Amino acid sequence: MTARELDGGRFVRQANRFTGTITADGEGGYPAEPGRYRLFVSLACPWAHRTLIVRRLLGLEEAIPVAVVDPIRDERGWRFPEPDPVTGATFLSELYLASDPGYEGRYTVPCVWDTVTGRLVTNDFPAITIMMGDAFAAFRSPGAPDLYPAELREEIDELNGLVYTTVNNGVYKAGFATSQDAYEEAVEALFATLGRLEERLASRRYLFGDRLTEADVRLYPTLARFDAVYHGHFKCNLRRLADHPNLWGYARDLYAIPAFGETTDFDQIKRHYYVTQRDINPSGVVPRGPLLDWTAPHGRNRVGGSGDHRS
Ligand SMILES: N[C@@H](CCC(=O)N[C@@H](CS)C(=O)NCC(=O)O)C(=O)O
Structure with missing residues (x-):
């Protein structure tokens, strides 16, 4: 496992490397289309957990398919119990390195993969939940709550x-x-x-x-x-x-x-x-x-x- 970043004994969380944005109109290159993106999570991870809660609260289970990694991680990073049927990956690291061969950070969940470009869009957790409400508003189930009202x-x-x-x-x-x-x-x-x-x-x-x-x-x-x-x-x-x-x-x-x-x-x-x-x-x-x-x-x-x- 890569050593944890510490500053005088204080834990410092790494900055997120992938910060693409999915929007309803596709302005930034990533249009909200049902089934196009794949959400990678661990059920153990609190940052990933919130994406699952919002996906379910908004009724986006079909629009945004999900893949769950094995809860136990070794120095190779998160692993899938079976190779991921969509990307073929056995380790989450494969998706990070396919997106950026020079990537040297940690391979974190949650992250969102674009099946069209074959790249990670984002691993920025606060952006992911907000994006689900905004970009995927048209695909929310009727009566779904607005979790982030203006x-x-x-x-x-x-x-x-x-x-x-x-x-x-x-x-x-x-x-x-x-x-x-x-x-x-x-x-x-x-x-x-x-x-x-x-x-x-x-x-x-x-x-x-x-x-x-x-x-x-x-x-x-x-x-x-x-x-x-x-x-x-x-x-x-x-x-x-x-x-x-x-x-x-x-x-x-x-x-x-x-x-x-x-x-x-x-x-x-x-x-x-x-x-x-x-x-x-x-x-x-x-x-x-x-x-x-x-x-x-x-x-x-x-x-x-x-x-x-x-x-
Ligand atoms: N990128 C997230 C943090 C996500 C994160 O740290 N996830 C942990 C699991 S709870 C992870 O995937 N760690 C992998 C590792 O450290 O190798 C953020 O926006 O702060």
């Missing part, structure tokens, strides 16, 4: 910025820190934000009230992995998700929506982190717990909202 974009971006830095990426900063200071800094910021979100959700069913937005899609994958992986493996253990009644109820409320629950695979999540990241878990032993009931009644109806976003 009037809320600024506020959603602001909250997403905080959640990305301190929560989504914050758990990685804590887990991959190789200095005490870097770890303390990350954990403090993480639990401060969780505390703020806990308060916010006392009077709002979702992060922006009664409607689901991109902000919920961004937060949920980290919550789904929190007690199972981040609490132990990444040392994010000041509190469990289950110790935050509003956040925990909110996470179960989302889990009850098929787009969230049916894309959440706890077994692959646990095996991926504990087996793949041997530098922080050398034995590769996967813990049995935690024993959480994600289907327990969440009682969030009392906070408001119809909860009527089920796809």
Whole structure:
């Protein structure tokens, strides 16, 4: 495995190399056409998880076919359980190198492949979910939610910025820190934000009230992995998700929506982190717990909202 980028013990996430954009009119060279693009994901990866949630919430399963890699990764990078029937690839690296033979970065999911040009369009996760709503609007199922409404974009971006830095990426900063200071800094910021979100959700069913937005899609994958992986493996253990009644109820409320629950695979999540990241878990032993009931009644109806976003 390529060494992780560290700066004085602080984990630094690499910048995305592929940043093409699919648009409804094809202006940038990539027109939205059903069946043309292939989405590559790992069910373990939180950044990929959100693309699966949005694809399902918007009813784009047929328009955007998906391929899932094996949850365990070695130094060769993500691998397919069987060669991918569309691209013929056995390793995700083949798609990156076919797109750019000089590529030297990590081979990451999620990424979107164009079957017409035989190249990767993008591996830029925030762009992928927004693009699904914008470029593929014409192919959404009737009644699909608008997750990124124009009037809320600024506020959603602001909250997403905080959640990305301190929560989504914050758990990685804590887990991959190789200095005490870097770890303390990350954990403090993480639990401060969780505390703020806990308060916010006392009077709002979702992060922006009664409607689901991109902000919920961004937060949920980290919550789904929190007690199972981040609490132990990444040392994010000041509190469990289950110790935050509003956040925990909110996470179960989302889990009850098929787009969230049916894309959440706890077994692959646990095996991926504990087996793949041997530098922080050398034995590769996967813990049995935690024993959480994600289907327990969440009682969030009392906070408001119809909860009527089920796809
Ligand atoms: N490119 C993503 C990050 C995606 C990412 O880091 N994915 C991880 C899995 S959770 C991955 O594919 N890692 C492969 C590797 O590090 O070799 C972003 O926009 O921040």
